[in-house]
Amino acid sequence: MITITAMKWAPPFAAGQVRDHRARWILNEVSWPYTVRLIDACDLASDEYRQKQPFGQVPYMEEGGRPTLFESGAIVIDVAIRAGKLIPPEGTDRSMVISWVIAALNSIEPFLMNVAEVEYFMHDAGQQEARRPAVVAAAEQRLSQLETALGDCQWLVGDAFTIADLMMASVLKIARRLNLLDTHPLLISYQDRCLDRPAYRKAVSDQRAVIERHEMADMRFDKVEKADA
């Protein structure tokens, strides 16, 4: 049986966004059953957890007889290849799908996270105002480039939904939450098309259900012994 990790609780702006939804989504798409190990801050900082996820983050994916995988992108690619679903057979299109999964994580997500950091984690208004224009402009540039690359295609690669679209749509959730898609109607309709899937809806509602039945205290932030110290 596959086990993935997920946070017990997250702040309201992050409910439905925590990256275990990507592992849940692909596992739902291929109809592989899995259980969820719920994690708090002490778990994340523990040696036991760091042996499986060196950065103390969710998700990881564990399965008897296989190496524990971390990085949501690796989990999504691994499951799709093994299940032979949402990824084309060996060949040009498969290579392009992998390029786009990495592009979502490496060429789009960091730019969106820079904006998220300003809006959610920077608490000094002066600092926010100083940093916001540059990070928003850089994110806008990447979104425009993505929009151009997508053109009038329905999907990033070929004529069917693949894990390239799964990952890009997931990453674009950060942009949508920050209203960065308001000037990109093509990306909004692309993302809506990608998210209109039962496997996605179940992934997010399962994650939200966990978060809603816990509270901040369940994360034991005050008890954590920093593994990074």
Ligand SMILES: N[C@@H](CCC(=O)N[C@@H](CS)C(=O)NCC(=O)O)C(=O)O
């Ligand atoms: N690159 C990683 C990022 C994972 C990640 O950022 N996880 C966040 C939740 S969305 C986390 O565990 N944060 C806790 C922390 O960094 O201390 C992936 O895609 O799996």
